[in-house]
Each structure stands twice: as structure tokens, then as C-alpha cells.
Amino acid sequence: MFRRFLAVWCLPFLLAILPAAASFAVIASLPSTAYDFYLERITRLDQLILTLGSFLFILQTLLAWRALTWKNHGFDERADSWISHLSQAAEWFPLLGLLGTVAGILQTFSSISGPISPERIIQLYGPAITATGSGIFMALVNILPAWIVLAGRDLIFALAGAVLPKKEEKS
Numbered sequence: 001m002f003r004r005f006l007a008v009w010c011l012p013f014l015l016a017i018l019p020a021a022a023s024f025a026v027i028a029s030l031p032s033t034a035y036d037f038y039l040e041r042i043t044r045l046d047q048l049i050l051t052l053g054s055f056l057f058i059l060q061t062l063l064a065w066r067a068l069t070w071k072n073h074g075f076d077e078r079a080d081s082w083i084s085h086l087s088q089a090a091e092w093f094p095l096l097g098l099l100g101t102v103a104g105i106l107q108t109f110s111s112i113s114g115p116i117s118p119e120r121i122i123q124l125y126g127p128a129i130t131a132t133g134s135g136i137f138m139a140l141v142n143i144l145p146a147w148i149v150l151a152g153r154d155l156i157f158a159l160a161g162a163v164l165p166k167k168e169e170k171s
Helices: 002-029 032-040 044-068 077-089 092-110 118-160
Strands: none
Touching: 002 044, 002 118, 032 118, 044 077, 044 092, 044 118, 077 118, 092 118
């Protein structure tokens, strides 16, 4: 009875919040100077990447919880295609970050006229680096929910004492 409670109720919830916990762990592991540098130089493109990425992440997390929930004789698979499509959208975040990097480099070069100190170049180059960081971070966190669903279902099956259904081979 306890094993079923664990597999049907507790594990789906814990697995669904695991990507959020991993995201906070990544943020917490950053050196404080790098984190402060990032926050001081955040741009509108960063805000767009972070807002869109957070929205997709929250939506995927809710769908992952639903997909990990045991219903009658199997998992609720109605959310699977949405999770797949949303995790594929994560591929766009590094490209948006790269676009911001190029824009930041162009902005840096356009503001240079005459001799300039290396410190000033680094200061002007900051927004280019933040866009890259935003894009990579959002790509990373947005691929986690889909992976959690795949790995979590196997774990729930194993803990529930069930036998995994054989996947049909396509010919």
C-alpha cells in the first residue's frame, strides 16, 4: 500500500519539481561576482529570453507532473506531445542568445572611436555575454522536464513493481 502511495502520488510530484530544484542549484552555484555582473548588465533581449523561457518551463513542469501521474492502467499520455514540442522550443534559446551576443558586439564596436582602454571594451561587451548566458540557461532548464518524464516513468514502474510494457517496433 505504501509502495503504491509512493509511486502514484509522491514520486510524480517530486520528479516534477526536480527540474526547478536543478535550476535553482545552477543559479546558486554561480560565483556571486558573475551573478552580480549579469544582473547589472541585463538587457531587454535577456528579459525576453528569461520571460519566454520561464513561461515554457512552468508549462512543461505542469505537463510533466500530469504525464507522470498514474491513471487507471497507465500514465496520462495526453501531455506527451505538448512536452515534446515545448522541449524542442528550447533549441531556440541559444540562438536568441547568440543574436544578443552579435548585437552586443556590434554595439560595442559602434561605440568605439579612437583609442580605448581594454577595461572600457570589457565594460561595453557585457551585454553580449549576458545574452549568451540567458540563452544557454533557458535551453538547459527547458530540456529537463521532458527527460524527467521519460526517466520518471521507468522509475515509477520499477518502484510500483510493475513490468514495463514492451515498445512496439516500427517496421
